[in-house]
Amino acid sequence: GCGDWNDGMNLVGAEGRGESVWLAFFLFDVLRQFSALARRRGDVVRADRYSAEATRLQVNIEEHGWDGQWYRRAYFDNGEPLGSALNPECQIDALPQCWAVLSGAGAPDRSATAMDSVERFLVRRDARLIQVLEPPFDKSALDPGYIKGYVPGVRENGGQYTHAAVWTAMAFAARGDAARAWDLFRMINPVSHATTPEEVARYRVEPYVAAADVYAVHPHTGRGGWTWYTGSAGWMYRLITESLLGLNLEVDPQGISHLRFAPCLPPDWSGFKVHYRYRDTMYHIDVQNGGGGTAVNRVVTDRQEQPDRLIRLVDDRQDHHVEVTVT
Numbered sequence: 001g002c003g004d005w006n007d008g009m010n011l012v013g014a015e016g017r018g019e020s021v022w023l024a025f026f027l028f029d030v031l032r033q034f035s036a037l038a039r040r041r042g043d044v045v046r047a048d049r050y051s052a053e054a055t056r057l058q059v060n061i062e063e064h065g066w067d068g069q070w071y072r073r074a075y076f077d078n079g080e081p082l083g084s085a086l087n088p089e090c091q092i093d094a095l096p097q098c099w100a101v102l103s104g105a106g107a108p109d110r111s112a113t114a115m116d117s118v119e120r121f122l123v124r125r126d127a128r129l130i131q132v133l134e135p136p137f138d139k140s141a142l143d144p145g146y147i148k149g150y151v152p153g154v155r156e157n158g159g160q161y162t163h164a165a166v167w168t169a170m171a172f173a174a175r176g177d178a179a180r181a182w183d184l185f186r187m188i189n190p191v192s193h194a195t196t197p198e199e200v201a202r203y204r205v206e207p208y209v210a211a212a213d214v215y216a217v218h219p220h221t222g223r224g225g226w227t228w229y230t231g232s233a234g235w236m237y238r239l240i241t242e243s244l245l246g247l248n249l250e251v252d253p254q255g256i257s258h259l260r261f262a263p264c265l266p267p268d269w270s271g272f273k274v275h276y277r278y279r280d281t282m283y284h285i286d287v288q289n290g291g292g293g294t295a296v297n298r299v300v301t302d303r304q305e306q307p308d309r310l311i312r313l314v315d316d317r318q319d320h321h322v323e324v325t326v327t
Contacts, residue, residue, distance in 0.1 A: 004074075005095060006132075008147025008156045015077040021065040022073065025099035025106070028054050028061070032104075040253045058105045066110060070117040071096035073133070083133070088140040092121050093133040094164050101171040115175065118168060127221050128187045129160035129214045130168050136217075153217025155225065160214040162188060162232035166239050173243035173264040178293050182266050185239060188214075193224065210236055245287075246296075247274065259283075259311040261324055265293030271326075279315040283322055290327040298325035 003010040004020040012018045035050035065071045073083025073093040083093040097114040100106025106114065122131045136158025137148040150157035165188045173181035186192055193214075194200045194207035205211055205224035210233035212226035241247050246263030257278070265272075271288040299306040300323040306312075311322055 003145070006147065006156050008145050008150065009074065009082075010145035010147075012074050012076055012082060012144050014145075017077040017079075019075045020073075021061065021071055021075075021083070022093070022095040022099055024057055024061050024065065025071075025096060025103045028057050028105040029099070029103040031057070054105075061105060062107055062110075065096065070114040071100055071106070071110070082142070082144060087142065089135050089137045089142055090133045090144070091135065092117060094118055094122050094130070094168050095132070098164070098167040098171040101174050102167065112175070115171060115177075118171075119180065122168070123184065123187075124216060125187070127214075127216060128193065129216055129222065130165040130184060130188060131158055131216050132156060132161040132164045133158055151217065154215050154220070155213045159216045160188070162210055162212055162214070162229070163235055166232065166235040170235075170239050170243045173239070176264065176294055178264045178266055181244060181264055185244065188236075190224070193222070209233065245272065245274070247276070257313040259285075259313065261287070261296045261299070261309070261311075261326075263287070263289075263293060263296070263326055265289050265326065267291055267293055269293065278313040280317045281313070281315045281320070283311065283313070283320045285311070285322040285324060287324045287326060290325065292327045295327050296324060297327050299323070 002012070002014040002018075004023045013020070031050045031054035035047045035054065038047035038050065061071075067081070067084045069085065070092050071083075072081050073090065073096055075081055081087065083090055083096065085091050097118045100111045100114055121134050124131060136152035137144065138152045147157050153159050155161065165184070169181050169184040169188065172184060190207045190210060193203040200207075202222040203224050205227045209228050211224035212229035212232055213224070215221060215223045215225065244264055246261045246265075248260045248262060249257065250260055251257050259276070269289050271286065274285040274287070276283040276285055296309050299309040299311060301311055302320055
């Protein structure tokens with residue numbers, strides 16, 4: 001009961017009065033999703049309650065979570081902020097900025113400013129990594145928990161924690177910023193850390209699996225740690241397939257599965273192909289990019305145009321051919 005996503009911040013709310021701004025964004029998203037689920041099941045009372053609580057939470061986040069150039073990370077039991085420009089360490093944390101966008105709870109102008117701050121303070125193109133927070137905890141009086149036991153710039157204490165780095169790229173994609181989303185994906189893609197002997201010597205771990213973290217402090221800057229990390233790998237898969245290529249599997253209230261495309265493609269891509277297996281049935285999907293890379297204006301399945309621009313999935317063990325036009 002005293003931590004959130006960052007386990008090492010286990011003393012921020014140890015007395016039960018601390019509050020996590022990131023968790024508030026996450027709870028907003030959960031409440032909205034469960035409100036929609038309850039409404040589909042005919043539970044209007046619960047749906048309205050969840051929706052009202054989400055709105056109330058959103059107002060409180062904007063009133064108490066904004067720091068001027070980004071959203072704060074949390075509040076200690078005594079009410080002192082964490083992740084604020086007022087702090088000597090951990091002035092900015094990536095999580096609340098990303099989830100202001102991913103949850104949809106952040107005010108659009110503030111979310112834009114917050115993500116620009118992430119770019120400015122946390123994206124390290126020289127070292128090809130994205131820090132989770134900056135500056136790391138070290139010598140100040142702040143006592144957030146065992147995170148302070150990590151060497152500054154290692155793991156959650158100001159290194160790249162790849163799980164959060166993926167969320168950063170996803171947030172830029174959600175804003176339609178294809179250039180920065182793809183740039184960050186290429187940075188955190190493990191393959192890109194081992195294209196030369198010098199990079200291999202620096203990274204020191206397998207370049208074909210996701211690493212939980214990449215160190216951000218001299219003399220270990222760029223070194224990977226804790227590979228075969230399924231949490232980061234799972235989110236990176238979603239970043240590629242859903243946020244960037246735009247392939248989203250959904251199920252409507254009648255239980256019918258379909259694919260919805262919401263791509264965020266580089267303008268220089270002419271297109272791509274996906275061979276998608278739905279149970280025992282293959283869908284061969286040809287996506288053509290007219291240059292914009294984000295707006296789907298035509299979907300044709302087996303020569304039949306789909307007015308709602310969705311690919312309805314049927315398991316008939318036949319090959320199906322789909323053309324998707326993006327502008």
